[in-house]
Amino acid sequence: MRVAILESIVMPAGHEVEFDRILVEELRKQGHDPVFFVPERFPFKLDYHCDVEYLEGGEVVTYAGAGKLKKIFLSLLRERRRVAWFNSAYAKACAHHCDAIIIPTGTWRYIRTILRSKLKDSPVPVYMVFHGINPHEQPKFEKQARRVESCHNIHLKVITLRDDFKNSGLHNIDLISPPVFKPWELPVNKQLSFKPPIKIGFFGQFRKEKNLGFFLEAFTKAKFSVPVELIVQGATAKPEDGELFEQFARDYHGYGNITFWHKNLIGLEWQKALLGVDAIMMPYAAERYRYHWGAMLFTAIGFYKPVLISPELNPEVLENYTIGQAIKLTSVEDFAKQLEKFIDDLTNNTTTYQHGLDLANAAYSQERLIQNILMS
Helix, strand or coil: CEEEEECCCCCCCCHHHHHHHHHHHHHHHCCCEEEEEEECCCCCCCCCCCEEEEECCCCCCCCCCCCHHHHHHHHHHHHHHHHHHHHHHHHHHHCCCCCEEEECCCCHHHHHHHHHCHHHHCCCCEEEEECCCCCCCHHHHHHHHHHCCCCCCEEEEEECCCCCCCCCCCCCEEEECCCCCCCCCCCCCCCCCCCCCEEEEECCECCHHHCHHHHHHHHHHCCCCCCEEEEEEEECCCHHHHHHHHHHHHHCCCCCCEEEEECCCCCHHHHHHHHCCCEEEECCCCHHHHCCCCHHHHHHHHCCCCEEECCCCCHHHHHHCCCEEECCCCCHHHHHHHHHHHHHHHHHCHHHHHHHHHHHHHHCCHHHHHHHHCCC
């Protein structure tokens, strides 16, 4: 089956890029032929080694550097272009350029756009993937989902670990598990072992809510029983986030066991960095992480790295699999003590983490993701 991936989002960090790569690689493994449907001059961050067909309607619209008034104008332009892209995808589907379409990153606005476009009458299945729905978005999402329910070829796939739609009465929504992210070019060592210096990593797109200051203060106060090193990598989309990250790098410049990388890591560079640490920290402090799956958490699982994560970050994972611990956010001192115990626990209970990561990788496999998406 020729499956089109309709991509129109450009992001600075690596997880959106890697999610598309999961789709491409796993579709191939399961005997399908992936192809990208993208706007004109789409700036791919990675060569996926598959066919690309361009959609009519103009280039991708980004908000980078735009003020409030310009964002309003750009949002209207983006919506108009999205309708045009969906119309173009509809034309390609009618011309037998694909047997199915996956929209890899949808929102309730995308459903509204489909209803304004010809794609609502698509002759092939259209699978819209949503990476979690929070309580604020849910009424808007359900409203649009009801409107599109009569369009029998439009299928809504919500990646989540929760069940927040029990009482919705909707029949066009499937709740599916998140996939792990795995390295593609490099092998994963699935046999855990920890030797000093123990290396801890903080990776991904950096925002203020990720609680980095709290973590850094606790790390420098902790009295570890073995040498411990910390790598802090941050990709920043907003100027204020970039300035804050640089300030942290200046503030902790004097610590020889802390290294800061203010840059994007994509592809082989990303894989090497993650495989080069023993455990990954995610002290993210935002309620929305209860509703949106944490890409960095599922990267840690796929790379076989134990985790120390905030209580808000997909708590269902730690409830079911022993792959790490939930951070004590009560005080810097409590967190520092927990860091000390966590480092000791890695060496004392390696087999427990090994078993938990084995089970989690089976439950959140990439193979299962594709099967769940393509299930009408």
